[in-house]
Amino acid sequence: MSSPPRIAISLGAAFMGYATHAGFLARLHALGVRPVAVGGSSAGAITAGLYASGLDQETIRQTVLSPRLHLSFVRRTKWLWHQLIGSLFYRHPGFFDPRGAIDHFESVVGRRNIESLSNPQLLIALSDLSKHETLFVRSGPLATAMAASSCVPMLFTPLEFENRMCTDGGVAHESPIDPWFTDDGIDHIIIHRIDPPYKKPPVMPLARLMATITATHASLNRQILNDRIELARLHGKKLTIITTCHSRPSPFFPGGLKQCYELGDASAQKLFDTELSNPI
Numbered sequence: 144m145s146s147p148p149r150i151a152i153s154l155g156a157a158f159m160g161y162a163t164h165a166g167f168l169a170r171l172h173a174l175g176v177r178p179v180a181v182g183g184s185s186a187g188a189i190t191a192g193l194y195a196s197g198l199d200q201e202t203i204r205q206t207v208l209s210p211r212l213h214l215s216f217v218r219r220t221k222w223l224w225h226q227l228i229g230s231l232f233y234r235h236p237g238f239f240d241p242r243g244a245i246d247h248f249e250s251v252v253g254r255r256n257i258e259s260l261s262n263p264q265l266l267i268a269l270s271d272l273s274k275h276e277t278l279f280v281r282s283g284p285l286a287t288a289m290a291a292s293s294c295v296p297m298l299f300t301p302l303e304f305e306n307r308m309c310t311d312g313g314v315a316h317e318s319p320i321d322p323w324f325t326d327d328g329i330d331h332i333i334i335h336r337i338d339p340p341y342k343k344p345p346v347m348p349l350a351r352l353m354a355t356i357t358a359t360h361a362s363l364n365r366q367i368l369n370d371r372i373e374l375a376r377l378h379g380k381k382l383t384i385i386t387t388c389h390s391r392p393s394p395f396f397p398g399g400l401k402q403c404y405e406l407g408d409a410s411a412q413k414l415f416d417t418e419l420s421n422p423i
Contacts, residue, residue: 148330148381150419151180153266153320154187156313156364157337158295158357159392162207162400164190166407167335167387169200174415179328182266182319184312187335188292189248192285195265196252206251208404210397215247216290216299229300235272235308237300241290245302248286258282267292268312268319272301277315279322280304297356317364320371324378331381334368335410338388385414 152171154164164187171178183191189212193203206212220240229236257265257280267288269278280288283305291302292312301310312319318334345351368384375382387410392399 149328150176150178150331150333151182151263151320151323151326151329152178152191152333152335153318153323154181154183154191155318155334155336156183156185156187156311156360157391158186159213159394159400160186160337160403161189161212162392163337163387163389163403163407164335165193165203165207166404166409167411168194168407169204169404170408170411171415171419172200174411174419176415176419178263178333180264180266180323180326182268182323183292184268184316184319185293185295186337187318188267188312189289191265192248192252192267192289195260195263196255196285197260197262198252202251204404208397208400210394211247213394213397215244216241216293218243219246225300233300235296235301235310237294237296237298239299241294241299241302244290244293245286248289252285252289255285256283257285257288260285266319266322268316269304269307269309270311270314271307271309273308277312277319278304278307278309279319281322295356298353313360313364315363315367317368318371320375320382324374324380329380331383332375333414334382334384335407336384336386338386339391340388383414383418385410 181191181195217239219242225240267280269292287304291304291309294310296310301308320332323329387406389406
């Protein structure tokens with residue numbers, strides 16, 4: 144009798160998409176799916192970090208549904224002063240100071256290093272602004288990596304991670320999977336993406352700016368994803384991509400995160416019913 148495939152799950156970058164990803168992983172967990180590795184960029188890095196740290200699913204659910212999570216990314220911002228100093232002296236300024244997110248994640252997962260997590264292993268993508276390269280992080284401080292991977296350029300000031308100034312891991316890798324191509328302990332790679340439905344461009348100037356950044360980001364990552372599909376095939380890995388579609392949650396109305404969580408749950412159930420319940 145053949146052994147079940149060893150699964151790795153990568154969670155894609157998406158604005159406040161951590162609740163959707165959490166619902167996705169929680170349903171798979173309830174169905175008995177135990178990945179050997181999880182990874183993510185941005186919001187996906189947050190959920191992957193929470194899951195890999197060994198927290199129970201109810202604690203993760205409460206964490207991702209709480210407004211304290213997204214508010215932590217602005218909590219330490221010194222209004223006007225931060226923006227003024229950043230624009231004058233920072234090489235890579237951002238509107239908000241995200242250091243409070245590190246404090247928040249440490250309060251949830253503790254002061255732990257990524258290399259201490261082995262069941263499952265954890266992979267987080269970061270973008271190094273100095274060397275202009277992607278870091279596929281599998282060691283170093285967990286809370287800092289989770290926060291740094293979520294620092295959307297221009298919106299948040301980059302964070303220092305192991306002597307590198309780092310920002311949004313989703314800039315070049317919406318769903319990090321590259322190190323898994325040559326990992327003999329992984330047979331099946333699953334990517335969970337979050338895609339918003341098309342709607343008319345926003346009216347407010349700042350919202351239009353963010354929409355333009357997001358659209359550019361999506362175009363780049365769609366092409367990279369297509370390349371990764373071919374690379375997975377060349378390395379003999381089974382690759383499954385599942386997309387949950389919903390509007391981006393609003394930081395001003397966090398109650399919508401509960402629906403996002405439930406939509407992620409439904410996507411996982413669909414994946415299990417169609418592909419994982421009777422693996423070949």
